[in-house]
Amino acid sequence: LKRDTLKPRPFIKLIIPATVCVILLTALQAFVLVYSPEEQTMGIIQRIFYLHVPLAWCAFLAFLVVFIGSISYLVNGNTFWDNIAHSSAVTGLLFNSLTLITGAIWAKAVWGIWWTWDPRLTTSLVLWFIYAGYILVRNFGIEQERAARFAAVIGISGFADVPVVALSIVLWRTQHPPALIFAGGLTPTMLLILVVCLTIFTLIYALLLAMSLSLHWMENSVAELKMMVGSEDEAGESK
Amino acid sequence: MKGLDYLLAANIIIWTGICGYLVYLLCRYRELRNRLRVLVKKDISEKAESKNV
Numbered sequence: 001l002k003r004d005t006l007k008p009r010p011f012i013k014l015i016i017p018a019t020v021c022v023i024l025l026t027a028l029q030a031f032v033l034v035y036s037p038e039e040q041t042m043g044i045i046q047r048i049f050y051l052h053v054p055l056a057w058c059a060f061l062a063f064l065v066v067f068i069g070s071i072s073y074l075v076n077g078n079t080f081w082d083n084i085a086h087s088s089a090v091t092g093l094l095f096n097s098l099t100l101i102t103g104a105i106w107a108k109a110v111w112g113i114w115w116t117w118d119p120r121l122t123t124s125l126v127l128w129f130i131y132a133g134y135i136l137v138r139n140f141g142i143e144q145e146r147a148a149r150f151a152a153v154i155g156i157s158g159f160a161d162v163p164v165v166a167l168s169i170v171l172w173r174t175q176h177p178p179a180l181i182f183a184g185g186l187t188p189t190m191l192l193i194l195v196v197c198l199t200i201f202t203l204i205y206a207l208l209l210a211m212s213l214s215l216h217w218m219e220n221s222v223a224e225l226k227m228m229v230g231s232e233d234e235a236g237e238s239k
Numbered sequence: 240m241k242g243l244d245y246l247l248a249a250n251i252i253i254w255t256g257i258c259g260y261l262v263y264l265l266c267r268y269r270e271l272r273n274r275l276r277v278l279v280k281k282d283i284s285e286k287a288e289s290k291n292v
Contacts, residue, residue, distance in 0.1 A: 014268045018261045025257055029250045045242035048249050055253070091260075098256050102249045109245040204257065211264050218271040225278040229285065 014214065017207040028200045036193050045109040048102055050193055054201035055099040056124075062092025062205060063131065063162050070155030073148065079220070082148045085155050086138060087212035091205060093131045100124060111175065119168040120176035127165055130158035 032050045039046035069085030072078070103121065104114045115121065134154045138147050164171075169178050186194065 014265055018265055021261055022258060025254060029254065033246070033250070043242050045245050047246055051249060051253060094256060094260050098253050101252050101256075105245050105249045105252075109242060208257075208260065208264075211261075211268075215264060215267055215271065218268070218275065222271060222274050222278065225275065225282070229278050229282045 014211050017211055021204050021207050024200050024204055028197060032193065032197065037187070037189055042110055045106065048106045048109075050197045052099060052102045052106060053194065054197045055095050055102060057198055058201050058205040059092050059095040059099055059127075060162055060166070061202065062088045062095060062209075063127070063159055065209070066092060066131070066134070066155040067159035070152035073152050074156075079148070082152065083213055083216040083220075084209075085152065086148075087209050087216060089131050089134050089151075089155065090212060091208045093128065093135060094208075095201075095205065096124070096128050096131065100128060116175060118175045119172040120165065120174050123161060123165040123168050127158075127161045130154065130161055134158060 029051075032047055036047050036050060038044060065088035066085045069081045069088060072081035073085060100121075103124070107116070108114045134151050137151045137154060140147060142150075168174060169176055
């Protein structure tokens with residue numbers, strides 16, 4: 001065995017990006033609470049907008065990365081792309097869950113109900129189920145390579161729901177408000193705050209993806225080493 | 240509930256969700272790092288044994 005193979009692969013020390021994530025998130029929330037102007041119709045509850053929209057954007061971005069990673073994996077067969085797709089799917093599901101929850105809170109405050117079977121809400125929930133299915137397939141207990149291929153197919157076909165979610169407010173009559181950003185419905189200050197929030201959430205997504213990816217590399221290193229060393233006592237190793 | 244309560248609830252849920260995922264990643268990192276250490280130690284002792292033989 002070469003000494004190089006025994007060392008863990010170069011991965012970022014996770015505690016540093018984790019701390020950066022917590023600082024960014026806390027600063028972002030304080031920024032939204034303190035600096036955002038109060039909207040006339042909805043009042044203070046409108047500030048959820050600066051969190052809800054970037055969360056949805058990050059979920060879409062994550063699922064785009066899953067789509068690209070899945071195609072690349074099926075074309076090249078390189079596990080690097082599969083790891084990217086898997087990591088992004090988990091992160092995307094987290095952001096999608098938070099989008100649904102913040103949306104429900106906003107709906108309760110403004111519409112008086114937590115949930116309605118509105119096209120935008122329903123297609124978003126379908127999106128959540130698609131990527132929950134993607135993760136379930138990964139952990140289904142079947143052979144790893146087969147699971148990766150099945151998941152890649154879900155990652156590609158499931159992405160078809162993303163444009164449906166995005167265009168649902170145009171395609172159907174919906175209770176969900178239209179995209180104010182493109183309609184010029186935001187004041188310059190509101191737009192600036194939204195851009196800041198979008199940037200910070202995208203940065204948080206990138207950090208979470210990098211951290212999850214480095215864990216995949218560590219898992220691969222462990223698997224390689226186990227094969228080389230011929231370790232049998234797996235249960236004792238984690239202690 | 241007032242608007243501020245809803246806003247704070249949303250903030251707390253986002254913070255809990257993202258920080259919870261970070262904690263999960265850190266725990267997994269610790270577990271994998273320990274596994275790697277054990278495997279490296281095992282390999283070194285095996286090498287030493289084979290040299291002695």
